[in-house]
Amino acid sequence: MIRRTPLSSRILPALLTLSFLLSSPSQASEPASQPAGNDERALLREANRVLEEEIKLAALPQIYLLLDLSARSLQIKGRGIELHRIAVLSWDAAGNKENWGGAYRLRGRPIVERPKVQPAPDKDQNTEQAEPINLNDMPAEYLLQFDPGLLVNVGPPAGEHPWLWAKNRLREGWRRLSAWAGRNGDTQPPNRVLRLTLSQDQARSLAWSVTDGMPLLIGSVTAP
Amino acid sequence: MAYLAKTMAAAIIACAGSLVLAASHGGEVPETGTVSASRDLPVRRSGESLDLLRARQAALKRQLNQLAPEGHYIVVDTARNKLLVKRRDDTVLDAVASTGSGTILDAPGKPGTRWVFDTPRGEFKVQSRLTNPVWVKPDWAFLEEGLGVPTDPAQRLEPGTLGDYAVGFGKGYFIHGTLYRRLLGKNVTHGCIRLSDEDLRTVYRLSKIGTSVMIF
Numbered sequence: 393m394i395r396r397t398p399l400s401s402r403i404l405p406a407l408l409t410l411s412f413l414l415s416s417p418s419q420a421s422e423p424a425s426q427p428a429g430n431d432e433r434a435l436l437r438e439a440n441r442v443l444e445e446e447i448k449l450a451a452l453p454q455i456y457l458l459l460d461l462s463a464r465s466l467q468i469k470g471r472g473i474e475l476h477r478i479a480v481l482s483w484d485a486a487g488n489k490e491n492w493g494g495a496y497r498l499r500g501r502p503i504v505e506r507p508k509v510q511p512a513p514d515k516d517q518n519t520e521q522a523e524p525i526n527l528n529d530m531p532a533e534y535l536l537q538f539d540p541g542l543l544v545n546v547g548p549p550a551g552e553h554p555w556l557w558a559k560n561r562l563r564e565g566w567r568r569l570s571a572w573a574g575r576n577g578d579t580q581p582p583n584r585v586l587r588l589t590l591s592q593d594q595a596r597s598l599a600w601s602v603t604d605g606m607p608l609l610i611g612s613v614t615a616p
Numbered sequence: 617m618a619y620l621a622k623t624m625a626a627a628i629i630a631c632a633g634s635l636v637l638a639a640s641h642g643g644e645v646p647e648t649g650t651v652s653a654s655r656d657l658p659v660r661r662s663g664e665s666l667d668l669l670r671a672r673q674a675a676l677k678r679q680l681n682q683l684a685p686e687g688h689y690i691v692v693d694t695a696r697n698k699l700l701v702k703r704r705d706d707t708v709l710d711a712v713a714s715t716g717s718g719t720i721l722d723a724p725g726k727p728g729t730r731w732v733f734d735t736p737r738g739e740f741k742v743q744s745r746l747t748n749p750v751w752v753k754p755d756w757a758f759l760e761e762g763l764g765v766p767t768d769p770a771q772r773l774e775p776g777t778l779g780d781y782a783v784g785f786g787k788g789y790f791i792h793g794t795l796y797r798r799l800l801g802k803n804v805t806h807g808c809i810r811l812s813d814e815d816l817r818t819v820y821r822l823s824k825i826g827t828s829v830m831i832f
Contacts, residue, residue: 436669443676450683453739455832470739470830472680473702475691506732509721511762524717524803527695600695601832603737615673 435613442611445494446472449607456495456607459588460614466588468601476601478594481549486585492610496538501602502531530596533560535567538608543567545587546595553592586610689828690742690791690819692809694735697801699791699811701822708822711815712800716807721756731756733806735831736789742827744784745820749792750775756806779813781820785829791819 442458449456450472458467464480507522533547533556545564550557564585590598664672688708691700694715701709716735723729751774755765766772779793794800794810811819 433664433666433669436666436673437664440669440673440676443673443680447676447680447683450680453741455738455830468832470832471685471828472683473685473689473830475830475832476693504718506718506720509719509733509760511721511724511760522717522719524719526803597695601737615677 438611438613439615442609442614445609449495449609454607455601455603456609457602458614459608459610461610462613466598476597478590478598481589481591483586483588485587492612495607495609496540496542498602498604498606498608499537499539500604501606502534502536502599504529504531504599527593527596527600530599532556532592532595532599534595534599535560535564536602537567541583542608543585544608545585546590546598547587548592548595549589685828687824687827688822689830690823692735692829692831694737694803694831697803699809699815699819701819709815709818711811711819713815714794714800714802714805714810716805717803721760723755724759731806735805735807735809736787737831740785740789740829740831742783742823742825742829743786744782745823745825746782746784747820748775748780749778749782749790751777754788779811779816781816783819783823791829792816 446456446458446469450469455468455470455475458469459465459480460467461480461483464483466478466480467474468476468478504525506525509522532553536544536546538544543564545560547553547557547560564587568585684704688701688703691702692698692713692715693700697713697715699709699711699713700707701711717733719733721731721733723731752769753772753774758765777795778790782790782792784790789808791809791811793813793816796810797812800810800812
């Protein structure tokens with residue numbers, strides 16, 4: 393027997409989510425991200441700040457992410473060396489967008505459905521057993537929760553994948569609403585949201601590469 | 617026989633054999649850390665001049681460059697199954713590899729015990745360089761085939777499957793050879809990194825204990 397839920401209880405969360413999305417605090421578009429006055433001194437200060445932070449990350453045995461908003465690039469780095477570069481098609485931000493501060497740490501990577509190996513005789517390494525995961529198994533739209541207080545919304549261009557884009561926006565709204573209502577254990581809701589538009593392949597590549605606890609450094613400009 | 621015993625004593629490896637895990641294992645990411653600024657960095661003050669800011673930037677770039685590995689280092693791209701040996705910005709070797717399949721094996725009759733066949737991500741150091749390695753088959757290799765785990769350690773030894781060399785980077789993970797070249801370029805391993813014989817020889821030759829292995 394199918395129990396029908398009252399229409400209001402289904403519509404209410406959607407309306408709340410939509411209203412939360414629409415009531416996002418001031419949106420930052422790309423030009424607004426440039427340091428105030430856009431003068432050379434401000435650019436140098438910002439680039440130096442990012443370098444100072446990166447030196448702290450590169451001093452440790454770890455892989456980290458460096459997001460350069462002005463160059464629209466997301467680099468996977470270790471010891472200051474660029475290991476891989478992901479092109480960012482566009483971005484926008486909500487919340488405090490003046491100072492991106494120090495490094496953020498990823499709370500958890502996107503969930504991936506992992507195939508299970510079924511024990512069986514006559515298995516050897518010459519046959520492909522359980523189908524391995526590959527890039528195509530990675531999600532192309534997802535949320536990355538960083539500490540402290542940063543939600544990164546990764547998704548494809550709205551024009552190319554409108555359904556994925558809309559789904560991700562709704563998910564973002566629901567996550568922020570849940571955090572705001574204290575339903576997911578957050579001590580405080582994310583006060584910043586960064587939306588990154590990546591190609592489907594690049595979004596999957598990023599989902600593959602991130603690991604729990606991975607640091608992210610954001611700069612509105614980095615040293616050339 | 618004596619030769620085999622000698623070889624085994626020198627080069628027996630478990631090859632990711634100790635990976636009894638309850639959950640996925642990621643790279644080694646220390647919680648926090650700081651690094652003190654070099655003494656030659658110009659001090660930041662309010663109202664800095666452009667020259668001072670530029671000088672500081674140059675000094676910071678030098679400091680960052682000094683953190684890069686000296687000599688050769690290994691980069692592994694697990695998404696695209698590539699292994700590079702680099703020296704500064706130069707690529708010395710660009711090889712097709714096989715890395716972890718990402719699949720899961722639940723231990724039969726042991727709820728909560730499972731193996732996740734991922735290649736670990738992060739920065740590691742070469743800890744061992746072995747010739748003629750002998751694979752010590754771990755528990756999962758038997759369980760995966762529906763077999764019981766042998767009590768006699770000698771039944772775990774399998775010479776010849778790992779190629780001529782094995783370069784270990786910790787926790788039972790190795791860069792080694794393979795009998796199945798047609799699977800190179802695919803995510804099929806239990807966490808180790810497989811290479812062709814020729815590429816493995818180059819990696820062995822160019823690496824030394826302490827060589828950096830960066831995996832993403």
